[in-house]
Amino acid sequence: MPLTVLLVDDEPLVRMGLRAVLEAGPGIEVVGEAADGAAVVPLVRRLRPDVVMMDVRMPLMDGIEATRAVLRSVGEPPKILVVTTFENDEYVYGALRAGADGFLLKRARPAEIVGAVRLVAEGDSLLFPAAVRQLAAEYGATRGDAEARARARLERARLTEREAEVLRLMSRGLSNAEIAGRLVVGTETVKSHVSGVLAKLGVRDRTQAVIAAYESGFVSPG
Structure with missing residues (x-):
């Protein structure tokens, strides 16, 4: 069975690029797309993806609230990989605290994107531990x-x-x-x-x- 992914980003070109990168990787299938976090829960319930790639900043419902909604509303929820432009971003830490499983920079190379999706799906190790430490130091509960x-x-x-x-x-x-x-x-x-x-x-x-x-x-x- 292929590893299935749902893409959530308000930029069509970003979704197009991510789809092309992921579907070039063996054993990965993009099963759906959404332009805003508000559409995520119905799509997750219908498509049952293994991983949701979620833009952290979106105009109507951002990645933090969408992550909370998925984990609150969906039984056996998928893994959630937050996608962000900036590594040192309070929104990213908010999404991780809300229950996201990891994050990925939009400027990542294709092999890194595919590898991050597989790693999050497996749940074996923490993505970018040094960056998570930095986020915790700056935005964590102190x-x-x-x-x-x-x-x-x-x-x-x-x-x-x-x-x-x-x-x-x-x-x-x-x-x-x-x-x-x-x-x-x-x-x-x-x-x-x-x-x-x-x-x-x-x-x-x-x-x-x-x-x-x-x-x-x-x-x-x-």
């Missing part, structure tokens, strides 16, 4: 109630020592295979620890776990 909530989430999770170690390595962007090599354990063991971390934190993917780790102070963005 004081007051937001920080307290993030810290309380980590405390309630009661991660084991090994789960905590895995979360730290995840925050550095290491894949399951890389974590396994670092800890000298099998990949299946790492997958089990990652699943435990996600379940205890109550998050759906690695990106959300890493953001929780940064915002609680468990891992320092610096």
Whole structure:
């Protein structure tokens, strides 16, 4: 079965370019397009894509609200890859906090675009960990109630020592295979620890776990 993608961007030329790049990659099929975030939920329900490539800035409903709408309204939602012009963008961090699985720069090379879609679909590692650290440092919850909530989430999770170690390595962007090599354990063991971390934190993917780790102070963005 091909990996299916829904494109969401208010610029027709951007959608055209992304479609051409993705469909040139083997095993990827673009199943639909939308010009605004407001159209995403009905299309996701009808087309059931594996990945939604979502422009973060759109005139009616932006990528942040569209991401929230998909995760709130769709059972077994697709992976969401935010597409942005600027790497250091508060909107990007807002979309990641809302539940997006990663982000991609519009100026990325074709091979990087195809690779990012596959990586997000697999959910094995965090896209652009250094950039996520920078976003967390600049826009993350660093004081007051937001920080307290993030810290309380980590405390309630009661991660084991090994789960905590895995979360730290995840925050550095290491894949399951890389974590396994670092800890000298099998990949299946790492997958089990990652699943435990996600379940205890109550998050759906690695990106959300890493953001929780940064915002609680468990891992320092610096």
